[in-house]
Amino acid sequence: xxxxxxxxAAAALFGALPAAAQESRLQEVLDRGHLILGTGSTNPPWxxxxxxxxxxxxxxxxxxxxAKALFGDPDKIExxxxxxxxxxxxxxxGKVDLTCQFMTVTAERAQQVEFTIPYYREGVGLLMMDRxxxxxxxxxxxxxxxxxxxxxxxxxxxxxxxQALPGAExxxxxxxxxxxxxxxxxxxxxxxxxxxxxRWFMVQNPGRYKDAGFxxxxxxxxxxxxxxxxxxxxxxxxVLHEGMTGVEFPFYSASFAQWFGEELEQPQIGFPVxxx
Amino acid sequence: MNFEFFLADLWAARANLLAGxxxxxxxxxxxxxxxxLLGLLVGLGLSYGRLPLRIALRIYTxxxxxxPVFVLILACYYIFSAAGLDLDAFQAGCLALTxxxxxxxxxxxxxxxxxxxxxxxxxxxxxxxTFGQTxxxxxxxxxxxxxxxxxxxxxxxxxxxxxxxxxxxxxxFLLAVQQVISRTYLSLEFYLFAGLVYFVxxxxxxxxxxxxxxRIAIPR
Numbered sequence: 001x002x003x004x005x006x007x008x009a010a011a012a013l014f015g016a017l018p019a020a021a022q023e024s025r026l027q028e029v030l031d032r033g034h035l036i037l038g039t040g041s042t043n044p045p046w047x048x049x050x051x052x053x054x055x056x057x058x059x060x061x062x063x064x065x066x067a068k069a070l071f072g073d074p075d076k077i078e079x080x081x082x083x084x085x086x087x088x089x090x091x092x093x094g095k096v097d098l099t100c101q102f103m104t105v106t107a108e109r110a111q112q113v114e115f116t117i118p119y120y121r122e123g124v125g126l127l128m129m130d131r132x133x134x135x136x137x138x139x140x141x142x143x144x145x146x147x148x149x150x151x152x153x154x155x156x157x158x159x160x161x162x163q164a165l166p167g168a169e170x171x172x173x174x175x176x177x178x179x180x181x182x183x184x185x186x187x188x189x190x191x192x193x194x195x196x197x198x199r200w201f202m203v204q205n206p207g208r209y210k211d212a213g214f215x216x217x218x219x220x221x222x223x224x225x226x227x228x229x230x231x232x233x234x235x236x237x238x239v240l241h242e243g244m245t246g247v248e249f250p251f252y253s254a255s256f257a258q259w260f261g262e263e264l265e266q267p268q269i270g271f272p273v274x275x276x
Numbered sequence: 277m278n279f280e281f282f283l284a285d286l287w288a289a290r291a292n293l294l295a296g297x298x299x300x301x302x303x304x305x306x307x308x309x310x311x312x313l314l315g316l317l318v319g320l321g322l323s324y325g326r327l328p329l330r331i332a333l334r335i336y337t338x339x340x341x342x343x344p345v346f347v348l349i350l351a352c353y354y355i356f357s358a359a360g361l362d363l364d365a366f367q368a369g370c371l372a373l374t375x376x377x378x379x380x381x382x383x384x385x386x387x388x389x390x391x392x393x394x395x396x397x398x399x400x401x402x403x404x405x406t407f408g409q410t411x412x413x414x415x416x417x418x419x420x421x422x423x424x425x426x427x428x429x430x431x432x433x434x435x436x437x438x439x440x441x442x443x444x445x446x447x448x449f450l451l452a453v454q455q456v457i458s459r460t461y462l463s464l465e466f467y468l469f470a471g472l473v474y475f476v477x478x479x480x481x482x483x484x485x486x487x488x489x490x491r492i493a494i495p496r
Contacts, residue, residue, distance in 0.1 A: 051459070
């Protein structure tokens with residue numbers, strides 16, 4: 001909290017300074033020859049150091065998509081491995097060109113940075129053993145109070161689980177591995193966690209688990225840029241948009257499959273899907 | 277405790293952990309060296325400077341010592357770039373720790389010089405030594421011996437403060453460890469390991485300090 005306050009103060013102080021040059025950052029990045037991407041390094045499958053020692057994840061891939069669009073080479077990136085608290089200040093002070101770091105879009109933040117279009121919709125899901133007692137979400141819900149759900153400890157945890165399963169027993173655990181252990185040992189019938197974390201866990205342990213097939217608590221993840229540079233924002237938006245619906249769909253969907261274990265369906269040809 | 281997994285993951289991540297450890301050593305050694313040089317000047321100014329200089333240095337040391345290192349780090353990273361001097365995270369972090377270290381060393385030196393009885397300066401004067409000679413052959417040798425233990429203490433403080441640099445994105449040892457934890461979930465094991473490494477690092481510094489102390493001790 002202290003960190004957030006201090007950084008927010010720093011951002012407020014310096015974010016207000018006028019941009020030195022009126023030229024778009026797009027030109028600046030092109031002239032420099034590489035993209036400076038702000039992202040984290042401690043949250044798989046979003047941004048983390050893999051076993052091979054390199055920074056990787058879905059956020060990193062979004063940055064690579066932008067670098068590919070800029071230079072035809074997804075590797076032309078300089079990473080700034082920032083903490084979550086540094087996301088807004090580093091944009092405000094121009095330390096990074098772009099931040100892709102599982103940033104939840106909120107109206108409050110949108111007053112300080114400019115968000116791109118979302119590239120993922122996060123939510124809470126229910127992880128179950130593949131050969132568990134319950135088939136899916138409907139079965140869990142029907143069982144009412146006979147179901148125990150493991151969840152990461154937090155003030156709203158009980159309320160959050162009860163939004164999806166009103167009758168369920170809620171067991172709170174203080175670390176992710178303990179939560180998964182409860183599921184493995186049968187002390188819990190399901191674990192409620194971020195859809196992305198759940199997907200990633202399933203990718204790492206193929207065949208052991210399944211998704212109950214119900215998600216709630218939606219939130220959008222977007223990249224962000226410093227405010228006031230429409231040209232640069234439009235460029236990143238275009239890149240992300242075409243990643244999800246156009247020529248770069250193979251790149252986006254390969255990344256999606258790698259980190260979330262799900263093969264996306266091709267965007268339908270003909271009328272643009274996004275306006276349906 | 278998953279000892280087998282821990283060892284396997286430790287081995288797998290050795291390159292990144294070593295790189296992080298190297299950063300920690302580099303940051304700490306650099307900041308302590310530069311901070312000490314700067315701090316000696318500050319201490320001299322505090323002890324022998326004219327009034328305006330003494331007031332300026334007093335504000336400098338009190339301000340730096342009264343500010344959390346964390347705030348100093350953020351200030352160095354963000355304020356300088358807003359002022360047009362674009363320091364990268366490593367440079368800004370080193371600068372913050374150097375300034376912090378210098379304020380402490382300055383105070384330590386001032387205290388050490390103060391602790392030498394005035395009679396010594398008077399005696400030096402009476403046998404005809406100039407101020408420069410008095411300082412280098414009478415005051416400084418005693419002051420340095422006085423300040424060594426506290427200086428070693430400051431060095432270990434800097435090693436510990438270097439962990440705060442992760443916030444501005446310097447991948448020092450603790451952040452490298454956290455990166456492994458985020459992938460393996462072996463938090464207890466790796467945090468214990470990190471604690472042990474920092475302890476060994478600081479213990480080595482303290483022992484080196486003691487060894488120097490013994491070597492330069494004046495036989496009584």
